[in-house]
Amino acid sequence: MKTISICLLMLFVSACSSSTLIKASDPDARIYVNDEFIGVGEATYSDKKVAFSNNSVRLQKPGCEPVHYSFRRNEDPEAGAIVGGILVVVPLLWVTEYKNEHNYEYDCTSIDRNESDS
Secondary structure, eight states: OHHHHHHHHHHHHHTTOEEEEEEESSTTOEEEETTEEEEESEEEEEEOOOTTOEEEEEEEOTTBOOEEEEEESOSEEOHHHHHHHHHSSGGGGGOEEOOSEEEEOOOOOBOOHHHHHO
């Protein structure tokens, strides 16, 4: 019984991860999630945060104003965590996932050099 419980717990914990592909409309835009650089143009973001966690996205290029977006981990239900939550309460913390892909618009708005010099 103890072995089965440990195996189930390991299965549920490993299923806690969720990933999403983040795409910028500008292929040269640098992508930051929660202030961490993850790629240029498009990148995969993955974490083990609990349901309803918020993430900030920043798109930017040299000489351009950054653009900010956000997404939450409440976009798709996670069947494994729901079933696991019925057996063991802890997986209910990961009852949702990110949707597979997030697409964000990014149009370069030049930084006014006169304002940045003041």
